[in-house]
Structures are given as structure tokens and as C-alpha cells.
Amino acid sequence: xxxxxxxxxxxxxxxxxxxxxxxxxxxxxxxxxxxxxxxxxxxxxxxxxxxxxxxxxxxxxxxxxxxxxxxxxxxxxxxxxxxxxxxxxxxxxxxxxxxxxxxxxxxxxxxxxxxxxxxxxxxxxxxxxxxxxxxxxxxxxxxxxxxxxxxxxxxxxxxxxxxxxxxxxxxxxxxxxxxxxxxxxxxxxxxxxxxxxxxxxxxxxxxxxxxxxxxxxxxxxxxxxxxxxxxxxxxxxxxxxxxxxxxxxxxxxxxxxxxxxxxxxxxxxxxxxxxxxxxxxxxxxxxxxxxxxxxxxxxxxxxxxxxxxxxxxxxxxxxxxxxxxxxxxxxxxxxxxxxxxxxxxxxxxxxxxxxxxxxxxxxxxxxxxxxxxxxxxxxxxxxxxxxxxxxxxxxxxxxxxxxxxxxxxxxxxxxxxxxxxxxxxxxxxxxxxxxxxxxxxxxxx
Numbered sequence: 001x002x003x004x005x006x007x008x009x010x011x012x013x014x015x016x017x018x019x020x021x022x023x024x025x026x027x028x029x030x031x032x033x034x035x036x037x038x039x040x041x042x043x044x045x046x047x048x049x050x051x052x053x054x055x056x057x058x059x060x061x062x063x064x065x066x067x068x069x070x071x072x073x074x075x076x077x078x079x080x081x082x083x084x085x086x087x088x089x090x091x092x093x094x095x096x097x098x099x100x101x102x103x104x105x106x107x108x109x110x111x112x113x114x115x116x117x118x119x120x121x122x123x124x125x126x127x128x129x130x131x132x133x134x135x136x137x138x139x140x141x142x143x144x145x146x147x148x149x150x151x152x153x154x155x156x157x158x159x160x161x162x163x164x165x166x167x168x169x170x171x172x173x174x175x176x177x178x179x180x181x182x183x184x185x186x187x188x189x190x191x192x193x194x195x196x197x198x199x200x201x202x203x204x205x206x207x208x209x210x211x212x213x214x215x216x217x218x219x220x221x222x223x224x225x226x227x228x229x230x231x232x233x234x235x236x237x238x239x240x241x242x243x244x245x246x247x248x249x250x251x252x253x254x255x256x257x258x259x260x261x262x263x264x265x266x267x268x269x270x271x272x273x274x275x276x277x278x279x280x281x282x283x284x285x286x287x288x289x290x291x292x293x294x295x296x297x298x299x300x301x302x303x304x305x306x307x308x309x310x311x312x313x314x315x316x317x318x319x320x321x322x323x324x325x326x327x328x329x330x331x332x333x334x335x336x337x338x339x340x341x342x343x344x345x346x347x348x349x350x351x352x353x354x355x356x357x358x359x360x361x362x363x364x365x366x367x368x369x370x371x372x373x374x375x376x377x378x379x380x381x382x383x384x385x386x387x388x389x390x391x392x393x394x395x396x397x398x399x400x401x402x403x404x405x406x407x408x409x410x411x412x413x414x415x416x417x418x419x420x421x422x423x424x425x426x427x428x429x430x431x432x433x434x435x436x437x438x439x440x441x442x443x444x445x
Contacts (some may be wrong), residue, residue: 002045002171005208009035009042014332020069023281026137028069028129032422033146036062036415037154040210041172048173052180062414063118073132080407084428086371087131093364094124097330106329106356118329120356123411123421129352129423135433138426140386144229144393147419148246151222155249158207158215158256167205204258212411213404216262219253220400221416223248223266227273228393233384235277261407265400272399276380276392317351320344322441327358351412369405372424373398379431387430396424 013037019027035042039062045060058297083091097120101113161168167190170176175186178193188194189201195211196204204212224390230243239247254266274282320328332426333355344355376395378388397420404410411417 003049005038005172006045006049009038009061009326010058013065016065017068020065020072023188024137025069025072025133026139028065029138029419029422030146031061031065031145032415032418033143034152036418037150038044038208040174040177040214041168041208044169044172044174044177047177047180049241052355055181062418063122064127066122066418068130070125070132073129079134081132084422084431085369086375086428087128089364089368089371090124090127092302093361093368094121096232096364097121097361100327102359105327106332107330108329116329116356119412120158120330120353123417125416126421127425130422131429133426133429133431135386137424140389141229144225144389145242147222147225148229148242151219151246152242152249152251153187153415154196154207154209154215154218155252157390158205158253161205161207162256164205167192167203168208169196198258202258204347205256207253209415210413212257212384212406212413213262215253215258216257216259217401217404217408217410217413217416218431219250220256220262220265220269220404221397221419222253223250223269224393224396224400226250227269227396228389231277231392233388235279237277237279261403268403269396273392273396276395278378313347314351316344317355321351321359325359326360327356330356332356347407349405352409369398374430378426379427383430387427387433390423390427390430394420394427 012031016027016035019025019030043055043058046052047055051058063233081087098117101110101117106113142149157168161414169192170190176190178184179186184193186192190203193211194207195213198204206212206215209218223430226243226246227237231237250266254263257263264389266425270282273279297396317333320364328344350362350365353365373395376398379391380395383391397416401410401416401420404413
């Protein structure tokens with residue numbers, strides 16, 4: 001049964017590639033939705049199957065499909081693209097960080113710098129893939145429903161893990177995969193890594209995902225998709241059977257991920273949802289439950305080993321940025337440096353950017369983030385139907401990811417990152433359209 005996971009990963013890639021060959025670029029989302037949640041688990045099992053020699057190919061599926069789809073969309077682009085503020089900011093970030101490949105900075109060679117650039121600045125390519133695709137090709141309700149189905153499957157696996165008290169990753173070759181390809185020895189009490197347990201030794205589960213923290217972040221995205229899918233234009237929220245199951249599964253997942261950042265973000269998203277959709281009764285629950293919120297916030301202190309490690313990493317990163325405000329070079333923080341055991345400030349997305357490419361790159365990234373939140377609010381207020389749903393989803397997930405951005409390499413959560421940036425580009429394209437009855441038509445004829 002476990003070997004169905006790599007089969008789904010490979011097949012979803014081949015299916016998306018075939019559909020692209022058939023001039024259907026929208027099916028790239030099927031690979032994002034079905035292939036990327038199981039990315040690490042599939043790679044671990046492929047290595048366990050003796051296919052480790054092909055690992056660079058399997059790892060490159062996600063980048064290959066994006067670059068191919070983007071090239072296809074650019075080649076078939078017939079109308080002139082009007083660059084928006086967000087477009088310009090994303091493009092500026094990509095161009096600016098790309099220059100660091102050629103600058104004589106850091107301890108890494110050209111190849112490692114390219115890997116560092118991919119880790120740091122691949123998201124603009126995903127964004128413009130969503131930006132160049134025609135909105136009529138995307139069935140938003142269907143794709144959101146697929147996201148909920150994936151979350152339910154993940155929840156079933158998570159429930160089985162909790163009942164048996166055994167990590168799925170003990171059967172998938174997780175530790176062996178990281179030893180072979182990242183030179184990372186198993187750590188923690190369960191032979192996996194420290195992230196699979198709390199500071200007091202309590203087990204944390206990851207289900208089909210790459211780790212418990214990724215489970216928490218992906219649950220945030222599931223919640224955003226769920227709230228957007230079942231919210232009508234008049235703000236009425238009505239769940240069907242799929243929605244009820246997915247909501248219950250999301251609660252189960254956020255509890256057993258035992259991630260404080262994701263847990264607080266989960267309820268922050270519900271609070272923001274209540275605000276923007278004017279759910280007064282739901283807001284009252286939050287206001288009267290203020291004591292509970294204080295208790296939750298009170299658990300986020302810096303007394304345990306995990307929190308202390310975050311702080312130490314932040315301080316190291318901030319010191320490096322203060323010493324070299326234009327950056328130390330690509331690969332000096334994040335995945336590339338982490339793979340060689342010489343990471344600087346790797347527990348904060350902004351610090352990871354700042355250590356490598358300096359303050360200017362951080363400011364550009366923050367500007368993109370803020371612009372997307374403001375733009376999502378604007379589109380949610382002004383538009384209806386498909387655009388309104390998409391704007392609500394993007395607003396909620398960007399709000400929900402604020403805390404994880406400060407505590408992790410947020411862009412490394414590929415499932416959440418790939419779909420979110422694709423949807424961000426799609427929303428920008430949709431802003432040039434208006435809804436009339438059930439049809440999307442151009443604003444200018």
C-alpha cells in the first residue's frame with residue numbers, strides 16, 4: 001500500500017505533463033494538489049525502492065513542470081500583459097536575487113549558488129505561471145474540493161498514526177533518505193528528527209507530509225480553501241458533507257501537529273474570516289474567549305529548547321545581516337547551507353533572505369507580502385463569485401502564514417508555497433476581469 005504514494009507522485013507529474021502537451025496547462029494544479037503533499041514521503045519511498053540514482057530527476061519534477069508550463073504560456077500569450085505593482089515587485093525580487101549568482105560573495109561555487117537561488121527565488125516563476133494562465137481554464141471550486149479530499153486522506157493516515165502511536169515515516173525510509181541526500185543523521189528519540197517530538201518528548205505526527213510543521217502549515221491552507229469554498233457572495237457559510245468532514249479533519253490535524261505557530265495561526269485565520277465576512281456571533285465567541293486566547297499566547301514563551309533554538313538562530317542571522325547588509329551570498333542560509341551543516345539564521349524566512357541577499361531583498365519580499373494582503377482585501381470587497389473566493393483564500397493563507405514565516409523556512413513547504421504563489425498570480429490576472437451572471441468577461445470588451 002505504501003508504494004502507492006510514489007506512484008501517485010510520478011503519475012500526477014506525467015498526467016500534468018501530458019495535459020500540457022495537449023494544450024491544457026491548467027492541469028498543472030493537479031500535480032500541485034496531489035503530488036506535492038507527498039513530495040518527501042514519495043522521494044523517501046523511491047529511494048527505499050532502489051531508485052536513489054534517479055533522485056535528481058524525481059526531485060526536479062516540480063521545477064520542471066513549472067518552467068515548462070511557464071514557457072508554454074509565454075509562447076502562446078496573445079495579449080499584452082499589463083504589469084501591476086505586485087508583478088513589478090515579484091520581478092524585481094527575482095532579478096535582484098539572480099544577480100547574486102554572479103557576485104563574488106559567500107563560500108559556495110556556481111552550482112551551489114544556483115541551488116540557493118532556486119530555493120530563494122523560484123516562487124516568481126510559479127507566480128507568473130498563474131499570472132499568464134487564462135482564468136477560464138481554472139475550475140476553482142473543483143480544485144478547492146480536491147484540496148479538501150487530500151486533507152481528509154491525510155487526516156485518516158494521521159488518525160491511524162495516533163491510534164498505533166507509530167510514525168508513518170518509520171516505514172517510508174525517511175531517515176535513510178535524509179542521510180543519503182542531505183547528510184543529515186537521525187536525531188530525536190524516534191530515529192527521525194527532533195521535529196517529530198516536542199521538548200518534553202511528546203510525539204508529533206506528520207501524516208503523509210514531510211514533517212509535523214509541514215502538517216500544521218498545510219492545515220492552514222486547507223482551512224483557507226475550505227472557508228473560501230463554502231462562503232457565498234452574501235457571506236453565508238454553508239457546509240456540505242465534504243466540508244464538514246474536512247473541517248473536523250483540520251481540527252484533528254492542527255491539534256496533533258502540536259505546532260504553536262500553526263495552532264495560533266489557525267484561530268487567527270478564523271478571527272480574520274469573522275471580521276471580513278461580518279460574522280458577529282463568531283466574533284463574540286472570540287471576544288468572550290479572550291482568557292483562553294491569553295492562555296494560548298502564554299504558552300508561546302522562550303523557556304523550552306525549541307524556542308531558545310529559534311532565538312539563537314535569529315540572533316546569528318541578524319548579526320550576519322548587520323555585519324553585511326547587502327548579504328553574504330546565495331546558499332549561506334537555508335537549505336544549501338543546512339545540507340552542509342553550516343547554516344546561518346535558518347529559522348526565519350526573512351532572515352534566510354537577508355543573510356543571503358541583504359536588506360533590499362528582505363524589503364522587496366515584505367513589500368510583496370503586504371501588497372498581496374492589501375490586494376486580496378480590495379478584490380474581496382469589490383468583486384463577486386470566483387474572484388471573491390480566490391481573494392478570500394489568498395487573504396486568509398497570507399495572514400495565517402505570518403507567524404510561520406518568522407519561525408521557519410516557509411517557502412520550503414512546497415505544497416503550500418506552490419499553490420499559494422500560483423493562486424496569487426491567478427488573482428492578479430482575474431483583477432482585469434469582472435463577473436457578469438455566471439460568466440467571466442474582459443473589462444474592456
